[in-house]
Amino acid sequence: EVQLLESGGALVQPGGSLRVSCAASGFTFGSYAMSWVRQAPGKGLEWVSTISGGGGSTHFADSVKGRFTISRDSSKNTVYLQMNSLRAEDTALYYCARRNSAMMGFFFDYWGQGTLVTVSS
Amino acid sequence: QSVLTQPPSVSGAPGQRVTMSCTGNRSNIGAGYDVHWYQQLPGTAPKVLIYGNTNRPSGVPDRFSGAKSGTSGSLAITGLQTEDEADYYCQSYDSTLSRVVFGGGTKLTV
Numbered sequence: 001e002v003q004l005l006e007s008g009g010a011l012v013q014p015g016g017s018l019r020v021s022c023a024a025s026g027f028t029f030g031s032y033a034m035s036w037v038r039q040a041p042g043k044g045l046e047w048v049s050t051i052s053g054g055g056g057s058t059h060f061a062d063s064v065k066g067r068f069t070i071s072r073d074s075s076k077n078t079v080y081l082q083m084n085s086l087r088a089e090d091t092a093l094y095y096c097a098r099r100n101s102a103m104m105g106f107f108f109d110y111w112g113q114g115t116l117v118t119v120s121s
Numbered sequence: 122q123s124v125l126t127q128p129p130s131v132s133g134a135p136g137q138r139v140t141m142s143c144t145g146n147r148s149n150i151g152a153g154y155d156v157h158w159y160q161q162l163p164g165t166a167p168k169v170l171i172y173g174n175t176n177r178p179s180g181v182p183d184r185f186s187g188a189k190s191g192t193s194g195s196l197a198i199t200g201l202q203t204e205d206e207a208d209y210y211c212q213s214y215d216s217t218l219s220r221v222v223f224g225g226g227t228k229l230t231v
Contacts, residue, residue: 035221037167044123044210044223044224044225044226045159045167045210045212045223045226046223047220047221047222047223050221059219059220061220095166095167100172102155102157102172102173103155103173104153104154104155104214105154105155105157105213105214105221106214106221107155107157107169107172107173107212108157108159108167108169108212109169109172109178111166111167111168112166113165113166114166
């Protein structure tokens with residue numbers, strides 16, 4: 001059974017940093033790209049970042065580019081999102097999701113339960 | 122402002138059929154990229170409902186169906202049940218933005 005378990009969410013002051021993690025199990029971790037998708041309170045879904053299965057390719061939304069980094073540790077089957085220079089508008093529930101390929105494009109076939117990041121003074 | 126446009130809300134009575142739309146442009150759905158649909162029940166994580174325009178993952182009832190035409194996708198739900206009350210999001214890929222894009226979501230009230 002595929003499982004994604006996020007952790008590390010917290011209350012952080014504006015300008016601060018935080019690292020959230022996603023522990024994966026139930027599938028061959030290195031065979032899949034992994035993504036972070038966030039949802040601000042009462043709002044819709046926003047793709048944040050994706051890392052390739054091997055970790056050599058990363059992509060970021062414009063809203064976080066230069067502030068967030070994504071990485072993965074194949075020995076721990078874990079993907080990380082390092083968030084720096086946090087802003088109030090980064091407040092959201094951060095979901096880890098497994099990316100799968102469609103005939104044309106990508107979709108997210110498994111999601112974690114989310115970890116809450118609150119940026120406030 | 123979401124790249125994909127969805128109606129904010131739709132409603133229907135139990136047993137009825139409802140449809141919801143997802144409108145894009147020539148850089149995403151119109152460029153041939155697939156449309157995918159997610160169901161988000163209250164207080165839970167999104168779950169894929171339809172992928173690749175028309176495909177249902179195992180476990181998703183055949184009351185749910187997807188279609189795509191031109192620059193739009195659509196989700197139909199037949200035999201509405203109260204437990205279908207949820208937010209529904211469409212998703213595709215945009216070649217101009219070079220990223221995954223979501224619709225703003227449609228709240229279904231049964």
